[in-house]
Structure formats: structure tokens, C-alpha cells
Amino acid sequence: MHLIFQIPELILEGGIIAVIGYTIVFTALLILYYTFLYLGKVLAWKTRRRLAQAGKLSNQETEIEVTGEEAAAIALAIFLCRDLHDDESDVITIKRVSKVYSPWSSKIYGIHTFSR
Amino acid sequence: MNARKKAITVFGIIALLVGLNFMVFQIPGMAEPVTNSTETVSNTAPDGVGGIMGGITKFISYTGFRNATPGHLIMIVVGLFFIFLAIKYDYEPLLLIPIGTGIIIGNIPFFQDGGINLQLGIYQEGSVLNYLYFGVVKGIYPPLIFLGIGAMTDFSSLISNPRLMLLGAAAQIGIFLTLIGALYLGFNMPEAGAIGIIGGADGPTAIFLSSKLANGGIINGVQTQNLIGPIAIAAYSYMALVPVIQPPVMRLLTSKKERIIRMKPPRSVSKLEKIIFPILGLILTTFISPGALPLLGMLFFGNILKESGVTKRLADTARNPLIDIVTILLGVTVGASTQADVFLTKGSILIFVLGALSFIVATAGGILFAKVMNLFLSEGNKINPLVGAAGVSAVPDSARVVQTEGLKYDPSNHLLMHAMAPNVAGVIGSAVAAGVLMSFLM
Numbered sequence: 001m002h003l004i005f006q007i008p009e010l011i012l013e014g015g016i017i018a019v020i021g022y023t024i025v026f027t028a029l030l031i032l033y034y035t036f037l038y039l040g041k042v043l044a045w046k047t048r049r050r051l052a053q054a055g056k057l058s059n060q061e062t063e064i065e066v067t068g069e070e071a072a073a074i075a076l077a078i079f080l081c082r083d084l085h086d087d088e089s090d091v092i093t094i095k096r097v098s099k100v101y102s103p104w105s106s107k108i109y110g111i112h113t114f115s116r
Numbered sequence: 117m118n119a120r121k122k123a124i125t126v127f128g129i130i131a132l133l134v135g136l137n138f139m140v141f142q143i144p145g146m147a148e149p150v151t152n153s154t155e156t157v158s159n160t161a162p163d164g165v166g167g168i169m170g171g172i173t174k175f176i177s178y179t180g181f182r183n184a185t186p187g188h189l190i191m192i193v194v195g196l197f198f199i200f201l202a203i204k205y206d207y208e209p210l211l212l213i214p215i216g217t218g219i220i221i222g223n224i225p226f227f228q229d230g231g232i233n234l235q236l237g238i239y240q241e242g243s244v245l246n247y248l249y250f251g252v253v254k255g256i257y258p259p260l261i262f263l264g265i266g267a268m269t270d271f272s273s274l275i276s277n278p279r280l281m282l283l284g285a286a287a288q289i290g291i292f293l294t295l296i297g298a299l300y301l302g303f304n305m306p307e308a309g310a311i312g313i314i315g316g317a318d319g320p321t322a323i324f325l326s327s328k329l330a331n332g333g334i335i336n337g338v339q340t341q342n343l344i345g346p347i348a349i350a351a352y353s354y355m356a357l358v359p360v361i362q363p364p365v366m367r368l369l370t371s372k373k374e375r376i377i378r379m380k381p382p383r384s385v386s387k388l389e390k391i392i393f394p395i396l397g398l399i400l401t402t403f404i405s406p407g408a409l410p411l412l413g414m415l416f417f418g419n420i421l422k423e424s425g426v427t428k429r430l431a432d433t434a435r436n437p438l439i440d441i442v443t444i445l446l447g448v449t450v451g452a453s454t455q456a457d458v459f460l461t462k463g464s465i466l467i468f469v470l471g472a473l474s475f476i477v478a479t480a481g482g483i484l485f486a487k488v489m490n491l492f493l494s495e496g497n498k499i500n501p502l503v504g505a506a507g508v509s510a511v512p513d514s515a516r517v518v519q520t521e522g523l524k525y526d527p528s529n530h531l532l533m534h535a536m537a538p539n540v541a542g543v544i545g546s547a548v549a550a551g552v553l554m555s556f557l558m
Contacts, residue, residue, distance in 0.1 A: 010299055011300055014299040017557075019292075021549060025549045029545055033281045043388065066384045067381040
């Protein structure tokens with residue numbers, strides 16, 4: 001009988017911990033969510049203002065965000081424009097590589113000395 | 117034919133040794149206290165035939181064949197199974213190979229009767245394995261793993277779409293429901309907290325919390341069992357089995373129409389935002405849950421090393437050699453901690469059952485919360501509920517599962533980038549949950 005009463009109490013305590021704990025986890029990430037939601041907006045607003053001051057932003061443009069895909073496309077275009085291998089010089093040099101003799105790397109012993 | 121001959125030779129040698137064991141001790145190869153025989157052996161003067169026979173008897177009493185128990189053999193088979201899963205199916209090989217090998221190392225039977233400490237086993241004070249295990253028991257390895265994870269994680273998908281953070285929070289329901297389940301099955305409160313963290317699907321966090329709450333000591337006036345081994349093995353096994361566990365739950369809880377929802381492409385994130393994220397994240401989360409400081413402190417520190425752009429060398433070390441070294445040590449010692457006499461208990465089996473359920477609940481929690489969020493989101497901003505499954509923090513496996521499942525229903529709908537957001541939020545969420553449980557239960 002003693003056990004029957006003890007178990008639900010422990011589970012109840014666990015339930016309370018679970019509810020409070022889950023709420024805290026949610027709150028932590030909710031705070032992060034709002035922080036970065038508004039941080040993004042503030043940074044976008046600052047960028048828009050800077051562009052407007054420099055006269056690079058027309059009044060019709062409301063969206064200044066660039067998607068990751070667009071950024072990747074722009075980056076690829078810049079890369080292709082600047083770093084194409086076609087611009088390499090056509091000078092081809094044949095360089096004779098001299099190898100220093102070493103008995104450690106010599107094949108002469110392996111080739112000619114058969115042990116019969 | 118040749119292979120068959122080799123196999124016969126190997127089994128022949130094993131049979132010979134077992135036979136020798138039978139002849140000498142007349143006991144069928146299983147452990148039996150041999151204290152008396154050893155005492156006799158040690159008292160025998162090493163002269164003549166008697167001395168040689170005594171030496172041989174002592175040697176045999178020390179062999180694995182003499183000390184093996186069915187438990188050891190079962191655990192060795194489990195270790196081999198882990199290695200098989202890693203090689204054959206490529207399930208988390210970086211974890212399962214060290215853990216599987218560790219299980220074999222930890223279950224090589226050796227003489228440990230009569231309180232003799234040969235300094236061999238992981239639980240024997242002064243042994244090499246015991247020193248390496250210190251990093252697990254004191255929770256040193258998990259923060260170092262988190263440092264490496266921080267240095268290799270790109271939080272930009274999370275920063276570009278912060279609402280996906282909530283999915284990472286929602287999936288932590290697995291932790292708290294498992295806690296209640298563990299209490300129901302008879303574990304005490306600190307043990308239940310440690311078992312619950314398996315639902316976070318985060319190996320290092322599970323080891324960290326179990327080393328604090330279920331380390332065999334007295335926690336908050338309650339005597340606990342040492343559950344670090346079973347909890348770590350359960351967490352890592354189920355993390356490796358994410359591609360098997362999650363898809364049925366995802367299919368069960370979503371309609372075909374929901375699975376093909378296309379999400380808005382994430383915006384590009386500025387360098388400034390990427391630098392601010394770990395700094396603000398560190399301050400905000402650890403102010404709320406200081407218990408998570410060792411984990412989140414190192415996670416965000418690693419990320420600052422990466423995003424600052426001026427500490428490339430340190431970031432490279434943290435995300436490559438350092439995390440590799442710690443993974444090796446962690447994997448092999450966690451594996452070795454599954455010594456049969458400590459590991460093969462009813463409690464371990466219950467932990468495995470609870471672990472599987474917690475992964476299912478966590479996956480369901482993320483998916484269902486995404487569906488609830490969709491009720492409030494406008495058309496065009498809807499979330500593909502499959503992404504919710506990535507709220508469990510098995511990085512990047514669950515995000516990969518979401519991508520694979522999404523492609524099955526629309527081959528041009530790539531969900532990986534979107535899924536990475538709740539996935540890394542899940543890492544933060546499970547660490548916060550671990551901190552909360554520590555502060556409640558310690």
C-alpha cells in the first residue's frame with residue numbers, strides 16, 4: 001500500500017519538473033528567436049539607410065534581402081569572371097628534373113643481380 | 117576452400133584451448149571463483165615439474181577462456197554487431213567503430229576474483245583504461261566534442277530563418293516524457309533525468325548529464341546506479357539508427373501534400389550576424405540555464421573561433437584533430453565501460469526501450485509542432501513538416517534523413533538547408549535541457 005501511494009507522487013514531481021523544464025527550454029529558444037528576428041530587421045534597416053544615403057536604393061525597392069541561392073550565383077559569376085584558367089600565359093617550360101643518386105633508391109641492384 | 121580451411125584452423129585452436137580448460141579445471145569454461153587454486157599456485161615453489169605445472173595452471177587461470185562468462189560473449193557479439201553496422205551500412209562509422217571495438221576491449225574476460233586488482237579493466241583503479249575513462253566520468257570529453265562541433269557548424273540557416281529554432285525546442289519533448297517514463301519504470305529521480313536526456317539525441321550531452329546524475333554516487337541524497345555506459349550506448353546506437361527510426365514516424369504523421377511543401381529559400385547572412393550569433397547565444401542561453409555552461413560555452417566558443425575569421429588555425433584544430441582525438445577516446449572508453457557484469461542488467465534493457473521510445477516521441481514532437489506552426493503561417497511561408505523531424509539534435513544525420521525523405525516525394529525539393537536550422541537548434545535545446553535537469557536534480 002505504501003508503494004502504491006509513493007509512486008504517483010514521484011511521477012507527479014517528475015511531471016512538474018518536465019513541464020517547467022520544457023517551458024524553460026522553449027523560453028530560451030524563443031528569446032533567441034526574437035533576438036535574431038529583430039537583429040536581422042535592424043541590420044536590414046541599417047543597410048537600407050546606408051544605401052539610401054549613398055543614393056543606390058530607389059524608393060520602389062522594399063526588399064533588399066538576397067537569398068542564399070542568389071548569393072551563390074553571384075559568387076560563381078564573379079569567380080568565373082576573375083579566375084578563369086583561360087587567362088593563363090601560354091609559355092610552357094620543360095624543366096629537366098635532376099635526381100641525386102642514392103643507393104637507397106637505386107634499382108640497379110634489383111634489376112641485374114639475380115640470386116640463382 | 118582455402119577460407120574454409122582457415123576457419124577450421126581457427127575454430128580448432130579455440131576448441132583446443134577450451135578443451136584444455138576443461139581438462140585442467142573440469143568446469144565448462146565459465147567463471148568460477150578460482151581464488152583457492154591461485155593461492156595454491158602462488159604458494160607452490162617454482163621448482164621441477166610441479167613448478168612448471170603450477171605456472172601453467174596459473175597462466176590458464178588468468179586466460180580469457182577460464183574467466184569468460186556468457187555475458188562477456190554476448191557483449192563481444194554486440195561489439196561485433198556495431199562494427200558490422202558501421203562497415204556494412206555506414207551507420208555513424210566514426211562512432212560505432214570505436215564504440216564497437218571498445219565493447220570488445222571492455223569484455224575481454226580477465227582474472228578479477230578475490231579483490232585482486234590487476235589494473236586491467238576500465239573499472240579497476242590505476243588501469244590505463246580507467247585513466248582514459250576519467251574524461252567520461254568527470255564530463256571532460258563532451259565539452260571538447262562541443263568545441264569541435266561549434267567550430268564546424270554553420271548557423272547561417274538558423275539565423276536566416278530563426279522561427280525554425282522553435283522546432284528544435286519542440287523536439288525536446290522527448291527528453292521530458294522519457295523522464296516521466298523512467299520514473300514510472302522504477303528509476304529514481306536523478307537516474308530518470310539522466311535517462312531522459314537520451315531523447316535529446318545528443319551523445320555528448322547524454323554522457324555529460326549521466327556522468328553528473330547517474331554515476332553510481334549519491335546525488336541529492338539518493339543513491340544512484342552507474343548508468344553512464346548504458347545511456348551512452350543507447351544514445352549513440354539510436355543516433356546511428358536515425359535513418360531507420362525516423363522515416364516511419366515522418367510518414368505516419370504527414371500527408372503527401374505536406375511532404376511536398378516548398379519552403380522559401382534562406383536569405384544570405386552577413387558576417388556580422390554570424391559573429392553576433394555565438395556571442396549573444398552564449399550569453400542568453402547560459403544566463404537562462406547556467407548548468408549548460410560547459411557544453412554551450414564550448415559550443416559557442418568553437419563557433420566564434422570559426423566565424424571571427426582571424427583564428428582559422430584554432431578553428432581548424434578544434435574541428436579536425438581535437439575532435440578526432442576526443443572522439444577516439446570517448447568512443448573506445450564508452451564502449452569499454454559496457455563490461456558485462458556492470459552493463460548486462462535489467463536496467464540497461466529498460467534504458468534501451470526508453471531510448472527508442474524517446475527518439476520516436478522527439479521526432480513526433482518536432483513534426484507536430486511544425487504542423488501547428490503552419491496553422492498560423494501564411495501561404496508561401498509554410499514549413500514543410502518533415503523539417504520538424506530534424507529538431508532532434510542528431511547532427512547532421514536527421515537533417516540528411518529529412519532531405520532524403522523530401523526528395524522521395526519531390527525530387528527537386530531540397531530540404532537539407534532548412535533542416536539544418538532545427539537540427540542545430542536541437543543541439544542548443546538539448547544542452548539547455550541538460551542544464552535545467554542538472555539544476556533541478558543535483
